[in-house]
Amino acid sequence: MAEETETTGEVEDFDATQGQPCDVDGCDKAARFTYTWDWGQTGVCCEQHQVEFGQKSQTLKRNCQFVALNPGAEAPLERTERAQLKGECYALEMEITDYKNRNASLYEQNRQLAGQVQALTVREAESGAQLRDMRATVEKETKAADTYRRRNAEMVDELTRLRLLVSTEDTQPGAGSRLGPGELPPGTLPPE
Numbered sequence: 079m080a081e082e083t084e085t086t087g088e089v090e091d092f093d094a095t096q097g098q099p100c101d102v103d104g105c106d107k108a109a110r111f112t113y114t115w116d117w118g119q120t121g122v123c124c125e126q127h128q129v130e131f132g133q134k135s136q137t138l139k140r141n142c143q144f145v146a147l148n149p150g151a152e153a154p155l156e157r158t159e160r161a162q163l164k165g166e167c168y169a170l171e172m173e174i175t176d177y178k179n180r181n182a183s184l185y186e187q188n189r190q191l192a193g194q195v196q197a198l199t200v201r202e203a204e205s206g207a208q209l210r211d212m213r214a215t216v217e218k219e220t221k222a223a224d225t226y227r228r229r230n231a232e233m234v235d236e237l238t239r240l241r242l243l244v245s246t247e248d249t250q251p252g253a254g255s256r257l258g259p260g261e262l263p264p265g266t267l268p269p270e
C-alpha cells in the first residue's frame with residue numbers, strides 16, 4: 079500500500095503538459111504507448127520501457143502488443159523544430175515581400191496598359207470619324223464621276239454624229255476642195 083501511495087504521489091507531481099506518465103514503478107517519463115500482454119495485463123509505458131517489454135516478450139515468448147499513444151498529439155517542440163519553423167517563417171515572409179513587390183509591379187503595368195487602351199479608344203473614335211468623312215467624300219466623288227461619265231458619253235455621241243455629218247459632206251460634189259488630214263492650204267508654210 080505504501081508503494082501505491084508513492085506512485086500516486088508521482089502521478090500528481092507529474093508535469094501535466096507531458097501527458098500520462100509511464101506506469102512502471104520508479105519511472106517518471108511520459109508514456110508513449112499502451113501495452114497489452116497476452117495474459118491480459120495492460121498499461122501505458124515510456125519508449126524505454128516499450129523496448130524493455132519487447133525484449134521481455136521475446137524472452138518469455140509471450141506476446142505484448144503496443145499502440146502508440148495520441149499519435150496526433152504534439153510533443154513539446156524541440157529546439158531544432160523551433161529553429162526549423164523560424165526558418166520556414168522567415169522564408170514565407172521573404173516570399174510575401176516578393177509577392178508584394180511583384181503585385182506593385184503588375185499594378186503599375188496594369189495602370190500603363192489602361193492608359194494605352196484609353197489612348198487607343200480615343201484614336202479609334204477619331205479614325206472612325208475620319209473614315210466616315212472619307213466615305214462621304216468617296217460617295218460624292220463617285221457621283222461626280224458618274225456625271226462626267228454620262229456627259230462624256232453624250233459628247234462621244236455628239237462627236238460621232240458630227241463625224242457622220244462631215245463624212246456625208248465629203249462624199250457630196252464639190253467636196254474636193256476640202257483638205258485631207260495633214261494637208262495644208264496652198265501658199266501656207268508648214269509649221270517648224
Ligand SMILES: [Zn+2]
Binds near residue numbers: 105125126
Ligand atoms: Zn518507463
